[in-house]
Amino acid sequence: MVSKSSWSPVFAAEVARMRPEHVTSLAALPVKPALSAVTTQKPVSILMVDDEPKNLLALRALLEGEDRTMVEARSGTEALRHLLHDDFAVILLDVHMPDLDGFETAALIRERQKTRDVPIIFLTAASRSETFVARGYSVGAVDYIIKPVEPDILRSKVNVFVELFKKTEQVKQQAAQLAETTEFLNSVLEGSTEYAITATDLDGTYLSWNSGARRLYGYTAEEVIGQQTFAILHTPEDLASGASKALYRTALRRGKAEAVLERVSKTGRRFFTSVAVAVRRDASGAPVGFVTISQDITARLQAEEERAQLRVEQAGRAEAEAARDRLRQILDVLPEGIIIADAHGQIMLYNATAQEILGQTPVVTGVAEHTIFGAQHFDGNSFAPEELPLSRAVLHGTETRGEQLLVRNAVTNQLVPVLVNSAPLRDASGAITGGVAVFQDITAIKDLETEKDAFLAAASHDLKNPLTGIKARAQILIRRLSRPDPPDIPSTIEGLRNIDHTSTRLTGMINELLDVTRLQMGRPIDLERQPMDLLALAHEVVTDFIPFAERHQIQVRCDSPDLHGVWDRGRLERVLTNLISNAIKFSPHGGAITLTLSRQEHDGTSWATVAVQDEGIGIPEHDLPRIFERFFRASNAIGKIEGTGIGLSGSRHIAEQHGGTLSVESSEGKGSTFTLRLPLNNVNCADLPDIRSHAA
Numbered sequence: 001m002v003s004k005s006s007w008s009p010v011f012a013a014e015v016a017r018m019r020p021e022h023v024t025s026l027a028a029l030p031v032k033p034a035l036s037a038v039t040t041q042k043p044v045s046i047l048m049v050d051d052e053p054k055n056l057l058a059l060r061a062l063l064e065g066e067d068r069t070m071v072e073a074r075s076g077t078e079a080l081r082h083l084l085h086d087d088f089a090v091i092l093l094d095v096h097m098p099d100l101d102g103f104e105t106a107a108l109i110r111e112r113q114k115t116r117d118v119p120i121i122f123l124t125a126a127s128r129s130e131t132f133v134a135r136g137y138s139v140g141a142v143d144y145i146i147k148p149v150e151p152d153i154l155r156s157k158v159n160v161f162v163e164l165f166k167k168t169e170q171v172k173q174q175a176a177q178l179a180e181t182t183e184f185l186n187s188v189l190e191g192s193t194e195y196a197i198t199a200t201d202l203d204g205t206y207l208s209w210n211s212g213a214r215r216l217y218g219y220t221a222e223e224v225i226g227q228q229t230f231a232i233l234h235t236p237e238d239l240a241s242g243a244s245k246a247l248y249r250t251a252l253r254r255g256k257a258e259a260v261l262e263r264v265s266k267t268g269r270r271f272f273t274s275v276a277v278a279v280r281r282d283a284s285g286a287p288v289g290f291v292t293i294s295q296d297i298t299a300r301l302q303a304e305e306e307r308a309q310l311r312v313e314q315a316g317r318a319e320a321e322a323a324r325d326r327l328r329q330i331l332d333v334l335p336e337g338i339i340i341a342d343a344h345g346q347i348m349l350y351n352a353t354a355q356e357i358l359g360q361t362p363v364v365t366g367v368a369e370h371t372i373f374g375a376q377h378f379d380g381n382s383f384a385p386e387e388l389p390l391s392r393a394v395l396h397g398t399e400t401r402g403e404q405l406l407v408r409n410a411v412t413n414q415l416v417p418v419l420v421n422s423a424p425l426r427d428a429s430g431a432i433t434g435g436v437a438v439f440q441d442i443t444a445i446k447d448l449e450t451e452k453d454a455f456l457a458a459a460s461h462d463l464k465n466p467l468t469g470i471k472a473r474a475q476i477l478i479r480r481l482s483r484p485d486p487p488d489i490p491s492t493i494e495g496l497r498n499i500d501h502t503s504t505r506l507t508g509m510i511n512e513l514l515d516v517t518r519l520q521m522g523r524p525i526d527l528e529r530q531p532m533d534l535l536a537l538a539h540e541v542v543t544d545f546i547p548f549a550e551r552h553q554i555q556v557r558c559d560s561p562d563l564h565g566v567w568d569r570g571r572l573e574r575v576l577t578n579l580i581s582n583a584i585k586f587s588p589h590g591g592a593i594t595l596t597l598s599r600q601e602h603d604g605t606s607w608a609t610v611a612v613q614d615e616g617i618g619i620p621e622h623d624l625p626r627i628f629e630r631f632f633r634a635s636n637a638i639g640k641i642e643g644t645g646i647g648l649s650g651s652r653h654i655a656e657q658h659g660g661t662l663s664v665e666s667s668e669g670k671g672s673t674f675t676l677r678l679p680l681n682n683v684n685c686a687d688l689p690d691i692r693s694h695a696a
C-alpha cells in the first residue's frame with residue numbers, strides 16, 4: 001500500500017517519465033548522479049581462523065582469488081576483532097583452538113547484531129562424532145567440514161557464500177540507491193507547489209496527493225486519499241458532458257492526454273486548469289492507474305485575454321491614428337485654412353494653410369483666448385472673442401457663411417483679409433461638441449477689387465475726356481454754322497478732323513476694353529490678318545500724335561522703305577498707339593521719342609521689330625517683372641500720372657497672338673524702350689506684289 005502523502009518509487013518514476021513541458025519545474029531540475037551511477041563491487045573478505053599458521057597458509061592457497069581478500073586470525077579473540085571493523089562473506093572457523101575454541105567464538109559472533117548472519121563453516125580434524133557436529137550447528141554453523149578437507153568441496157562451498165555475499169551487497173546498494181532516488185523525486189514532487197501532482201488507480205481513486213494539489217484544491221492528502229476524483233474536483237457541467245471522463249479514456253488509449261478544464265476547489269471556487277494525464281503501468285506494461293498533473297491557468301488565461309485585448313486596442317489605436325494622419329494630410333493639402341475647436345473653444349487642430357495664413361498655431365484653451373488672432377472688422381474695430389464666427393458656432397451653434405474679416409499674421413504682423421465659413425459640430429443627440437472654421441486668404445481678390453475700382457475710375461475718366469472734347473467741338477461747329485455769315489470752311493474741316501480723331505481714339509479705347517474683357521473670360525481674340533506695311537502704320541500713328549505732343553520730338557527710323565507682313569492692322573495700330581501714348585504720357589517733361597523699325601533674322605526666322613524709346617520717368621526695377629500684368633501700374637506712376645493698367649497687358653496679348661513678343665528695358669529716371677517683335681511669316685515683300693500694291 002502506498003503511503004498517504006509520499007510516493008512509491010514506481011509512481012515517482014512514472015512522473016519522471018511524463019513530458020517535461022507538463023512539469024517544467026521538474027524538468028528544470030538536474031538529475032542527481034546517484035540515479036544513474038553504476039553499482040560498484042568491492043573485493044569480498046573471507047575470514048580464516050586457525051591457531052595453526054600452516055593451516056591458514058593452506059587455506060589461503062586453496063581459496064585465494066582476485067575477487068576476494070583473505071583475512072587471517074590466529075585465535076577466536078583476533079577473529080572477533082576483525083569482525084568489529086569488516087564485513088565478511090564467510091568465516092572458516094577451526095574448532096580446536098587454545099583459549100577461545102571455535103564453538104565459543106561462534107557463539108560470541110552470533111550474539112552480535114552486526115555479525116549474527118555471517119555464515120560460519122567449522123573446520124575440524126579431530127572430532128568426528130555426531131554430537132560434535134550437532135553442537136557446531138547449534139552455535140550457528142552453516143556447514144561443518146572435516147579435515148583433511150576436499151579442496152574442491154571447500155572451494156565450491158566458500159564460492160557459494162562469496163557469490164551470495166556479492167549479490168546481497170549488490171541488492172543493498174541498489175536498495176540504497178532506490179531509496180535515495182525515491183526521496184529525491186518525492187522532494188521534487190512535494191516541492192512542486194505550482195503543480196498539483198496526483199496518482200489514482202484505474203477507477204480514479206486517489207492514491208497520492210502532493211503539496212501542490214493541497215495548495216491548488218484546498219484538500220489535504222488525508223481528505224482525498226481513497227476518494228474518487230470525479231466526486232470532488234470536477235464541475236457538474238464537465239461531469240454531465242462527459243468531458244472529465246473523456247480525458248482519462250483518451251489517456252488510456254494514447255498513454256497520455258491533455259485538456260483545459262474548469263475545476264472546483266474545496267471552498268467551491270472555480271478556476272481553469274491545464275491538466276495532463278499519463279497512464280501508470282505495472283512491470284508487464286498493463287495499465288494500473290493514472291498520474292495527473294494540473295496547474296491553475298486562470299492568471300495565464302487572464303493575461304492572454306488582456307494581451308489579446310491590448311492587441312485589439314493597439315490595432316484600433318493604430319487604425320485611428322492612420323485615419324487621423326490621412327485626414328490630416330487631406331486637410332493639409334486643402335487651399336483653405338481650417339481650425340477645429342472643442343465645445344469650450346479649445347483649438348484641437350490647425351491645418352497647414354491655417355498656419356500659413358495666421359503665421360502661428362498657438363495653444364488656445366478656450367473662447368476667451370481667440371483674441372490671439374488679432375481679428376478686426378474692415379473698419380478697423382477689433383472683434384470681441386465671442387463675436388468670432390468659430391466662437392459663435394461653439395457657443396451658440398451659429399452657422400456663418402462668407403463673412404469677411406481681417407486677421408493678423410503673427411510672422412509678418414500684416415493684416416490678412418479672410419473669407420470665413422463656420423459651423424458647429426454636433427454629436428448624435430445634437431449636442432454641440434465643437435466647431436469648425438474654414439477660411440481663405442482673399443488678399444488677391446481684395447487687391448483685384450482695388451485694382452478694378454481704380455481701373456473703373458480711370459476708364460470712366462479716360463472715356464469721359466474725349467467725349468467731352470467731341471461734344472465741345474461739335475457745339476462750337478454748330479454755333480459757327482448757325483451764324484448767318486458764310487462758314488469758315490478750313491476751321492470747320494479742322495474741327496471735324498479733330499472730332500474724327502478723338503472718336504477714333506475713343507473707338508480704340510472701347511475696342512481695347514472689349515479685348516481685355518474677352519481675355520479675362522478666357523477667350524482668345526480673333527485676329528483679322530491682312531497684308532500690311534508696318535512702317536506706313538507707324539508713320540500714320542505718329543502723325544496723329546504730333547498735334548498732342550508739342551514738347552516731344554517724335555521720330556520714325558527705318559533702314560528700309562517699308563516693312564510688309566500679314567498682321568491684324570487694327571490691333572497693331574492699337575499697340576503702337578499704346579506704346580507712343582505711354583512714351584508721351586510718362587515723359588511729362590518732354591524729350592525725344594524714337595520709333596526704330598527694322599527687319600531681323602533670329603533663330604532662322606525673320607522678324608519685324610518696332611522699338612519705342614523715350615526719355616521719361618522710366619520704371620522702377622522692382623516693378624519691371626509685373627509691368628505686363630493686367631491693372632498693374634508702376635509705383636512711380638500711381639497717383640501722379642493717370643492710367644488704367646490695361647494697355648500693356650492687352651498689347652502683349654496681341655503680340656503673342658501674332659506669334660511675337662513685347663518686351664521692355666527701362667531705367668528709372670532715364671527712360672524706357674518697349675520692343676514689339678512680330679514674325680514675318682517668311683513673307684518676302686518682293687514676292688508679294690499684290691501686298692505692295694494693297695499697301696500702296
Ligand code: ADP
Binds near residue numbers: 616634636
Ligand atoms: P496705363 O498707362 O493706363 O497706366 P499701361 O498698361 O499702358 O497702363 O501701363 C502700365 C504701367 O506701366 C503704367 O501705369 C506705367 O507705370 C508703366 N509704363 C508704361 N509705359 C511706360 C513708359 N513709357 N515709361 C514709364 N512707365 C511706363
